[in-house]
């Protein structure tokens with residue numbers, strides 16, 4: 001399990017289940033003029049999803065999320081209050097209604113955008129690669145990158161050890177204890193992920 005957050009490289013305070021998605025290919029936006037539905041369908045079909053069971057978030061990540069959420073809600077509340085106040089203040093029959101509605105919609109959009117940025121995948125700044133085979137972290141903190149590389153090396157070593165017919169190592173599972181549980185006599189040859197060889201993906 002990853003112990004450092006990807007964004008700040010700090011020890012995780014919380015692990016969360018995160019649904020990571022691939023980024024929408026930019027060419028699909030060309031479909032928007034033909035209607036939102038074709039765009040939505042193509043984007044959904046092309047989307048790759050990966051469920052990360054326990055993605056690490058440090059206290060700064062949690063603060064960032066709260067800040068974005070509150071900021072978004074604040075802007076939306078401000079927009080609603082401003083419209084209510086203006087509606088009461090501006091006399092009827094004036095031509096202010098158009099610009100006020102426009103400003104309200106714009107503020108609403110900004111607020112929702114801010115709140116949407118508080119989503120866990122965006123806080124993690126992680127997304128699935130286009131072919132769905134890997135999870136990419138944008139602007140990963142160097143400390144996290146080091147940590148991840150070490151984990152990967154460890155996992156590779158575990159796999160190598162597994163391929164070496166499970167040699168008896170200190171603190172390592174021995175085949176004799178495990179073989180009886182499996183009907184397969186050739187268990188060591190099986191392509192099984194080593195213990196801990198599971199990277200959160």
Ligand SMILES: [Zn+2]
Pocket residue numbers: 005006007008009010057058059060061062
């Ligand atoms: Zn963090």
